[in-house]
Amino acid sequence: MNLKRILTSLIGFPIVVLMIALGNAPIIDFAIMIIAIICMYEYISIVSKVCNPIKWVAYLSTIIVFLVSIVPASIMKYIMLYSIPVTLLILFLHIIVSDMKITFKDVAYTFLGIAYVTVFITFIGLIVIQEKGKLALGYTLMTAWATDVFAYTAGKLFGKHHFSKVSPKKTIEGCVVGALGATIVGFIYTIIANNVGAIHLQGIQYLYAIIIPLILGIISQVGDFTESSIKRFADVKDSGNILPGHGGMLDRIDSVIFIAPFVYLILKILLPII
Secondary structure, eight states, X not given: OHHXXXXXXXXXXXHHHHXXXXXOHHHHHHHHHHHHHHXXXXXXXXXXXXXXXXXXXXXXXXXXXXXXXXXOHHHHHHHHHHHHHHHHHHHHHHHHHTTTSSOHHHHHHHHHHIIIIIIHHHHHHHHHTSTTHHHHHHHHHHHHHHHHHHHHHHHHHHOOSBOOTTSTTOBHHHHHHHHHXXXXXXXXXXXXXXXXXXXXXXXTHHHXXXXXXXXXXXXXXXXXXXXXXXXXXXXXSOSOSSBTTTBSHHHHHHHHHHHHHHHHHIIXXXXXXX
């Protein structure tokens, strides 16, 4: 299993790097939409064990990920805002039209999937279209994956104290080292970007370069636990098997999609004032 994880990472990492380096925003967002469709398929497969999700609405929602790069921002914000009431309108109409064959439970799980998969992944697309968006996307991926790698390795090597029943194999030691790993990698990434002129840090901003990845490392692990709680509720071990050694696509990017909204928040609100 460890060999499979390593081989998958060695193959997948260069592909991701090349995609970010060579692709423009529409190409990257199209790739992200494909990932969103795969993740939605995996989510639906999981929750189908406990309900009857409205699949076509869930899949259709993933189109919004691609729209980010081709629709003007002034229009996109209204699409994002009104997608919530429109989606709920469509979902609850299913209950009425089906004469209660579709239940509130089905609607609730479907809407949760749209919020969890589509909305969160859409923030990755929103990051890409920002100024220096590719740099920010790389930061997002590196911080999340550093958390996973450090937490997994530390947990395997010297983890003794279990953290939560949500994911019994995760340990306190692993979680702490995971957050520290995110801090180290995030800080190094920021320093390199600063040295090549991609960003400009001065004075107290170096403190933010430490604090921000630490917080993202913690949030990243919440994302990991979130997916684990969904799988545990449905009594499923992995979301899929598309990535040997890692499980499903959702297993691989659960941390990434959870920190993406907060990276976007940092880009839009925090960085302009520091």
